[in-house]
Amino acid sequence: MAERRSALPKILIAVYLIPVLFPFYWMLKSALETPADVYKPRLWLGSFTLENFDTLLRTTNFLVTASNSLKAALISSVIVVVCSGLGGYALARTNIPRKALIAQIVLFSYMFPEVLLGIPFFALFQKLGLLNSIWGLAIAHVTLSLPFGLWLMWQFYQALPKSYEEAAEIDGASKFQTFLLVMVPLSIPALTAVFIFAFAASWNDFVLGLMLIRDDQKFTLPIAMSLFVQQMELNWAVIQAANFLLALPGLLLVLFGRKYLVRGFQTSGLAN
Numbered sequence: 001m002a003e004r005r006s007a008l009p010k011i012l013i014a015v016y017l018i019p020v021l022f023p024f025y026w027m028l029k030s031a032l033e034t035p036a037d038v039y040k041p042r043l044w045l046g047s048f049t050l051e052n053f054d055t056l057l058r059t060t061n062f063l064v065t066a067s068n069s070l071k072a073a074l075i076s077s078v079i080v081v082v083c084s085g086l087g088g089y090a091l092a093r094t095n096i097p098r099k100a101l102i103a104q105i106v107l108f109s110y111m112f113p114e115v116l117l118g119i120p121f122f123a124l125f126q127k128l129g130l131l132n133s134i135w136g137l138a139i140a141h142v143t144l145s146l147p148f149g150l151w152l153m154w155q156f157y158q159a160l161p162k163s164y165e166e167a168a169e170i171d172g173a174s175k176f177q178t179f180l181l182v183m184v185p186l187s188i189p190a191l192t193a194v195f196i197f198a199f200a201a202s203w204n205d206f207v208l209g210l211m212l213i214r215d216d217q218k219f220t221l222p223i224a225m226s227l228f229v230q231q232m233e234l235n236w237a238v239i240q241a242a243n244f245l246l247a248l249p250g251l252l253l254v255l256f257g258r259k260y261l262v263r264g265f266q267t268s269g270l271a272n
Contacts, residue, residue, distance in 0.1 A: 015036060026101050030240035038237045041225055052241040060231060062242065064217060065224040070249075072209075072220060073137035073202040080145045080198040088153025089179055095167075103154055106147045107264065118144055118211035132214050138209045145198035156190040157183070192260035200250045221246050 029045055029271045030038050031053065037046035056062050091099045109232070122131065130136030145156065168178040206222040213219055219227075225242060232238045254261070 027244040072138040075116040076141035077198040084149030092156040094159035105249040114207040141202040144201040189260040
């Protein structure tokens, strides 16, 4: 009976993972097959070829759009991590009037769809000269993740005991030194979780990129994907190769950063 109970969670996890991981398997399978084999309904790999990836890289500007997505995602993620760390620490450790209300209002901003955010961004960036710019797009992407990052870091710093800071102050450290040398190393798991969330939000964004970017040499991958479908004339093997490469960075981030994600959410209290 005890062995059955111990095996039950593993079985449930396996049942849950099958529909989660199957799309990734199917994308990779289709990307590694010839176009003729893609249309054959079978679960296993029919034929093996890397021609689809070669065709994608030779006939499209995939690498250019991937570079644009990477730049925007890295810039916005770094900004979100820095602002979330500083803002979350300020909310947790300073006596700001009605700081709980402030944090709730920030989180409330998630109720607004991206289309509504894109309209004022378009007008503002047009005046600032940031329209059709990777930097402008990255700044716009900050709004997709900063509310969550700020909320997560606020909860994280609230959960940390103040004894760490008190010990640093006794040793003569300033407030900034205490934050930089003591609190930041302790908050690496939560900051990593914020980075992964911000990177994924920026990497997968379509609406803001479509509204703020006009030059096809500055398109990001989600926008370019719609063009690839037309350019490839419904060659689903090549399209699946593009889909797999689009999903790969987020998948790798979650796989290699899952330890920090779990620790960050647990310490902040969001896992309960």
